[in-house]
Amino acid sequence: MNNLRRNLKAVYARAYVRIVGMNREPSWVVFTIFLPLLSVAAFVYVYKATAPPEIINSLLARVIIGGAMLAFWMNVLWGMGNNFYYEKELGNLDLYLMAPISKTSILLGMALGGMFSTTIRAIATILLGAVLFNVSFTLESPLSLGLVFLMTLTSLYGLGMLFASLFLMYGRGAWHTANLMQEPIFILSGFYFPIKFLGFFIALLASFIPLTLGIDAMNQLLGGSFAKKWSLLPVNLEILILTGLTAVFFALAVKALNFMETMSKKEGRLTLRYM
Amino acid sequence: MSILKTIKYSAWLGWEMDSNWTDPFLFFLYSIVRPIAGTFLVVLMYWFIKAPEDLFSLMFIGSIFYMYIFNVLFGVSWVIQEDREHYKVLKYIFIAPSNIYLYLLGRALSKTIVTTIAVLITGVFGVAFLGVKISLTNPLLFLLTLALGLTGIAAFGIIMAGVSLLTARHNFFIGESLAGLFYFFCGVIFPLSVLPSWGQIIGKMLPMTYWLEATRRALLGFGDPSLSDMPDIKILILLVAFAIGFFFISILSFKFCSNLAKKKGILDMTTWY
Amino acid sequence: MQSLAIETRALVRTFKTEKGHITALDNVNLKVKQGELFGLLGPNGSGKTTLIKILCTLLYPTSGEAYVSGYDVVKESNKVREIVNMVSGEESSGYGILTVRENIWLFSQLYGIPDKVAWERIDELLKLMGLEERADTRVHKISTGERQKMNLCRGLVTDPQILFLDEPTVGLDVNASRTIREYVKKWVRENGRTLFLTTHNMMEAEEMCDRVAIIDRGRILACDSPSNLKKLVSKEVVLELETSLFDGIDLPYKFSIEKNLAKNTAKMRFLLEDESVIPKIISKLTENSIKLISLKKSEPSLEDVFIQLVGRGLHE
Ligand SMILES: Nc1ncnc2c1ncn2[C@@H]1O[C@H](COP(=O)(O)OP(=O)(O)OP(=O)(O)O)[C@@H](O)[C@H]1O
Ligand SMILES: [Mg+2]
Numbered sequence: 111m112n113n114l115r116r117n118l119k120a121v122y123a124r125a126y127v128r129i130v131g132m133n134r135e136p137s138w139v140v141f142t143i144f145l146p147l148l149s150v151a152a153f154v155y156v157y158k159a160t161a162p163p164e165i166i167n168s169l170l171a172r173v174i175i176g177g178a179m180l181a182f183w184m185n186v187l188w189g190m191g192n193n194f195y196y197e198k199e200l201g202n203l204d205l206y207l208m209a210p211i212s213k214t215s216i217l218l219g220m221a222l223g224g225m226f227s228t229t230i231r232a233i234a235t236i237l238l239g240a241v242l243f244n245v246s247f248t249l250e251s252p253l254s255l256g257l258v259f260l261m262t263l264t265s266l267y268g269l270g271m272l273f274a275s276l277f278l279m280y281g282r283g284a285w286h287t288a289n290l291m292q293e294p295i296f297i298l299s300g301f302y303f304p305i306k307f308l309g310f311f312i313a314l315l316a317s318f319i320p321l322t323l324g325i326d327a328m329n330q331l332l333g334g335s336f337a338k339k340w341s342l343l344p345v346n347l348e349i350l351i352l353t354g355l356t357a358v359f360f361a362l363a364v365k366a367l368n369f370m371e372t373m374s375k376k377e378g379r380l381t382l383r384y385m
Numbered sequence: 386m387s388i389l390k391t392i393k394y395s396a397w398l399g400w401e402m403d404s405n406w407t408d409p410f411l412f413f414l415y416s417i418v419r420p421i422a423g424t425f426l427v428v429l430m431y432w433f434i435k436a437p438e439d440l441f442s443l444m445f446i447g448s449i450f451y452m453y454i455f456n457v458l459f460g461v462s463w464v465i466q467e468d469r470e471h472y473k474v475l476k477y478i479f480i481a482p483s484n485i486y487l488y489l490l491g492r493a494l495s496k497t498i499v500t501t502i503a504v505l506i507t508g509v510f511g512v513a514f515l516g517v518k519i520s521l522t523n524p525l526l527f528l529l530t531l532a533l534g535l536t537g538i539a540a541f542g543i544i545m546a547g548v549s550l551l552t553a554r555h556n557f558f559i560g561e562s563l564a565g566l567f568y569f570f571c572g573v574i575f576p577l578s579v580l581p582s583w584g585q586i587i588g589k590m591l592p593m594t595y596w597l598e599a600t601r602r603a604l605l606g607f608g609d610p611s612l613s614d615m616p617d618i619k620i621l622i623l624l625v626a627f628a629i630g631f632f633f634i635s636i637l638s639f640k641f642c643s644n645l646a647k648k649k650g651i652l653d654m655t656t657w658y
Numbered sequence: 659m660q661s662l663a664i665e666t667r668a669l670v671r672t673f674k675t676e677k678g679h680i681t682a683l684d685n686v687n688l689k690v691k692q693g694e695l696f697g698l699l700g701p702n703g704s705g706k707t708t709l710i711k712i713l714c715t716l717l718y719p720t721s722g723e724a725y726v727s728g729y730d731v732v733k734e735s736n737k738v739r740e741i742v743n744m745v746s747g748e749e750s751s752g753y754g755i756l757t758v759r760e761n762i763w764l765f766s767q768l769y770g771i772p773d774k775v776a777w778e779r780i781d782e783l784l785k786l787m788g789l790e791e792r793a794d795t796r797v798h799k800i801s802t803g804e805r806q807k808m809n810l811c812r813g814l815v816t817d818p819q820i821l822f823l824d825e826p827t828v829g830l831d832v833n834a835s836r837t838i839r840e841y842v843k844k845w846v847r848e849n850g851r852t853l854f855l856t857t858h859n860m861m862e863a864e865e866m867c868d869r870v871a872i873i874d875r876g877r878i879l880a881c882d883s884p885s886n887l888k889k890l891v892s893k894e895v896v897l898e899l900e901t902s903l904f905d906g907i908d909l910p911y912k913f914s915i916e917k918n919l920a921k922n923t924a925k926m927r928f929l930l931e932d933e934s935v936i937p938k939i940i941s942k943l944t945e946n947s948i949k950l951i952s953l954k955k956s957e958p959s960l961e962d963v964f965i966q967l968v969g970r971g972l973h974e
Pocket of ligand 2: 706707708
């Protein structure tokens with residue numbers, strides 16, 4: 111009981127740093143909401159320059175949804191994945207390892223804090239995008255949409271929690287890998303065009319990235335008939351798979367975390383810089 | 386002589402830092418794969434929509450040369466961030482007798498070299514497999530354009546580096562966002578004419594727009610139709626002004642920003658959370 | 659067993675490095691009683707931090723056992739963590755974007771301290787450390803010394819049964835060091851807590867600790883109260899010489915050299931069994947054209963104990 115309370119407090123405290131940190135920089139609003147919209151805008155105009163009018167709305171909707179979800183992906187990579195590494199650099203990691211809490215709580219706190227602040231950015235992207243580029247969304251089933259969004263986030267941040275330990279263990283090598291993965295994942299997760307275009311088999315492989323199914327489902331629920339024509343799997347099945355992915359990533363994250371902690375104690379390696 | 390030495394040394398140091406003292410091959414792979422994948426994202430969008438061939442070629446050239454803007458311009462401003470908060474060496478570079486401006490120029494050079502390889506690989510791939518037809522009607526124009534453009538871009542990067550001295554970690558977002566700004570307004574992946582008229586006006590005020598246009602004309606033999614009223618020579622003059630102008634501005638503004646940073650005592654701030 | 663705060667049995671820790679194995683701790687047997695101020699004195703690289711890390715559950719022993727409050731640091735690490743805290747003089751922890759207060763609060767939450775209690779303690783601690791004016795300053799703006807004080811507050815805010823301090827005053831000025839020493843000492847005495855302190859500052863060890871263990875190259879060479887330790891050298895004559903700066907000299911006696919580059923002098927401290935060799939030393943120095951500036955006999959200190967045990971100075 112005591113233990114649970116302590117862990118919850120730790121989750122809250124770590125999330126607090128994230129949220130306060132983001133809000134404490136006044137430049138935040140401009141740089142995280144308004145300007146990223148510009149890169150979305152670039153892709154919007156690609157379709158404006160090339161797409162036939164009858165499908166353009168559905169494509170623009172996809173680009174805007176993609177831009178919003180992209181914020182989460184970036185946050186998972188650079189906010190979650192890199193985080194333990196930075197904590198180590200800062201000298202905080204040993205303090206977390208030494209505290210009487212589960213290290214998962216620290217990761218959860220980071221995830222919740224990141225999710226919260228990124229959600230604001232994502233919502234702003236969608237609203238502004240819809241208004242500026244005159245895109246209409248056909249909202250079909252709010253309940254399913256909410257569920258899809260939730261499960262996409264949980265599986266995505268589950269993956270982020272896994273990354274945190276992997277990034278730490280593999281150091282800068284992992285950093286490069288993430289760098290390497292960034293754009294290919296833009297391609298494979300269907301941010302800007304339906305992934306099914308690359309063939310069903312590639313799409314299926316890409317589904318290991320939780321974004322892929324999440325984005326596909328969201329497009330089905332928001333993008334009208336053209337999006338449905340290019341859909342990968344039925345929405346309900348996608349929700350189910352996302353739930354499964356959440357469980358898998360979470361379990362792997364806890365495993366990796368324990369492995370990392372044990373290794374650091376055994377080899378004295380992950381804590382070399384500090385003290 | 387000692388100027389050249391510093392630049393050479395910084396370029397080498399930059400390489401070591403960028404590749405993080407580890408396997409240079411890995412780093413090399415990564416810094417090439419990333420921008421290339423970025424290009425292919427747009428290539429796939431064009432394929433998905435079955436866009437016309439000329440439009441595709443314009444986009445392709447714009448997209449691969451944009452790598453310089455992304456890697457060099459934002460790479461150099463990111464140097465400040467990284468040296469300050471990751472390696473924590475910024476203040477030592479500042480107190481070292483070598484000139485920090487030259488240091489940044491050296492880092493820009495190392496980034497330019499790596500990017501050139503990425504550009505070449507993608508370009509060759511595009512010609513061989515994606516049906517991009519390079520005619521290289523005007524090699525002289527191309528070389529001149531490249532030299533002027535890269536000078537201007539490096540200088541621009543150093544101006545941004547100066548700004549980074551004064552901002553928090555958000556210059557990660559500044560980089561990302563400004564990249565978006567140029568990507569959007571310079572007509573990198575779509576012709577300028579689809580932009581609303583105010584957007585076209587902004588685009589026509591940015592030097593990078595003309596750099597990409599000159600590059601396209603030199604390599605493809607044609608450019609963005611919405612810029613066809615600009616003769617080559619006029620574009621060249623603009624590029625000369627861009628390179629020289631930004632070079633001087635970068636020297637002055639970097640000095641100003643670093644003095645201000647010293648005055649505010651934020652040379653070694655860490656803003657991670 | 660119950661009354662022991664810390665106990666180690668045949669503790670060994672080795673590290674694998676590129677050059678082979680390093681033995682950081684070699685058969686360490688220590689017993690620290692509850693309520694004790696215990697010091698571990700040793701030169702750089704002698705294994706002090708390694709021992710602290712093991713006791714704080716950050717590192718496994720290679721062999722041997724360690725208990726904190728009777729809990730096995732390996733098997734019952736969670737129990738240990740609840741009752742200890744550790745502060746290192748060298749740490750740079752914290753988030754630059756948070757204020758001093760918030761940083762301490764953050765780490766107190768990992769120990770489940772209720773908010774109200776935490777804030778009260780934080781304000782009290784900051785006041786005692788003379789940091790109240792810095793309370794709402796962001797951490798990236800405070801000085802190294804202020805940071806160290808903040809870290810100490812972080813260690814104390816959870817009110818641990820056993821506090822580990824790893825060279826807590828390294829780099830601090832005399833006043834700040836004194837504040838910290840006095841406060842920690844008072845805190846231990848008044849609350850019946852236990853302190854485990856490492857230092858290579860013999861004055862600090864002498865001033866603060868009930869008992870001191872001397873460690874060198876991973877081995878405990880002696881462990882007793884400062885006054886008892888000094889008895890090890892009570893028969894010896896301590897001779898302090900100030901000389902002109904020189905490179906090195908070979909003498910068949912136990913001594914330490916501390917060079918003062920600014921003043922261009924060197925301080926030599928001899929531990930002699932017999933006064934009669936003093937003329938020999940002086941003539942040897944003149945032979946090597948080393949100028950003698952001053953000479954005095956002095957009281958034995960812990961440093962001399964170290965010289966006696968190891969044959970060289972603590973800072974060499
Ligand atoms: N994680 C590690 N990996 C490899 N070697 C290590 C590691 N930690 C410590 N060592 C080595 O073990 C020995 C003891 O180090 P330790 O940090 O315990 O010394 P210390 O007494 O705290 O020294 P100082 O006074 O400099 O802080 C040193 O030789 C050190 O290089
Ligand atoms: Mg130490």
